[in-house]
Amino acid sequence: MKATGIVVEYNPFHNGHLHHAAKAKELSGADIVIAVMSGQFLQRGEPAFADKWTRTEMALSAGVDVVIELPYAFATAQASEFARGAIELLGAAGCSSFCFGSEQGTIEPFLKSLELLSTERERYNQIIHDRIQTGISYPKALNDAYLTLTKGSEGYADLTKPNNILGYHYIEAAHKLNSPIKPLTIQRIGAGYHDPLEPGVAIASATGLRNAFFEGEELTQLSPYLPSSSIRLLERVHSEQQGFVDxxxxxxxxxxxxxxxxxxxxxxxxxxxxxxxxxxxxxxxxxxxxxxxxxxxxxxxxxxxxxxxxxxxxxxxxxxxxxxAIKHPEYIRLLGMTQHGRRYLNGQKKAIPLPIISRAADLTGNMGQLDIRASTLYLQAIGADSLKKEYTTPPIYLGKSSDK
Incomplete structure (x- = not known):
């Protein structure tokens, strides 16, 4: 079986994510989609809107076949480290390709930008250093340096756009790791990264959806933007946790x-x-x-x-x-799988170079203990009754066809 990989947070899983998973499989010609997903804390330094098992079940109910957890050390890191951890895990899981959504929509500009920054690395770093000395933020310094190098030229990726930035880091990570995994991208459609909800636009931003929830919108009113399975699971977690997390x-x-x-x-x-x-x-x-x-x-x-x-x-x-002390992913923490996902993992076990972990009790070392600590603290903040979930929740298995 052939697998393609995607890097996700699903905070929460919405129609844009449904589109991404389907197009990733179509574009890659893969049999299954493997998602490496941030756990209880996210790359922008936020606690997840809903716990990792709820978000896993959303994904498995709507087109993803395997969900593995991106360890805390990478899930909450700056973009380059976030990307490196994710691409390493997708490679270890046997993915022949990875697919990300981008404002760019085509892969060639990213490859051209990678070539430029690889050959002009010393000059690029010097510009970044000089700009930081003026007191601006690191992301702004990166952008200024890139615009300086590409000024007057065409065909490069627009790295002022949030999804393009992450996409570039995925490609850069695969290049630095000398990974054979092939990069693919699809055009991001619908709302922009931070856009509010817009009537008549079925693909909303996760930010817009979260803001609507916290501003008091009923889940049923947001049904145009979410698969029915996401609505059902969010209703469940809202009841159990007496609200969502911020x-x-x-x-x-x-x-x-x-x-x-x-x-x-x-x-x-x-x-x-x-x-x-x-x-x-x-x-x-x-x-x-x-x-x-x-x-x-x-x-x-x-x-x-x-x-x-x-x-x-x-x-x-x-x-x-x-x-x-933490340099590379040390294991594959399995959060959930479908019937097709299980068949894939059973067939790939001997080829996967990292141990596949399905129980928190089997997590060892600094990375594993950090993941447990972060998750239990998240659960403690939600409520003491939830604390045991990190140890007692097995990987979610959906043996039947997905409910979209």
């Missing part, structure tokens, strides 16, 4: 941790650099809500996303020392 729900625990640790201790956590620990501590003392806290900390140099990643690491206890 930073405000986690803020009391986060604030307690920040105030208990103090500024000096905060500096030992991953990505907490340049003295920002003092500002974080002061903001926690003065802020009753998460939004008020963020407003006191964010700046041109420290973007909201960068700060949220720091806060995620403070919340989970992920230290600089741990981050330096």
């Amino acid at each position: 930073w405000q729900r986690f803020y009391p625990m986060l604030r307690f941790t920040i105030l208990r640790e103090g500024p000096k201790a905060l500096s030992r956590f991953a990505e907490v650099t340049e003295g920002i620990e003092n500002l974080i501590h002061e903001a926690a003392k003065r802020s009753e809500t998460f939004d008020a806290f963020i407003d006191r900390v964010k700046s041109k140099r420290f973007t909201r996303t960068r700060i949220q990643r720091m806060l995620t690491h403070i919340f989970s206890g992920y230290t600089q020392q741990e981050a330096q």
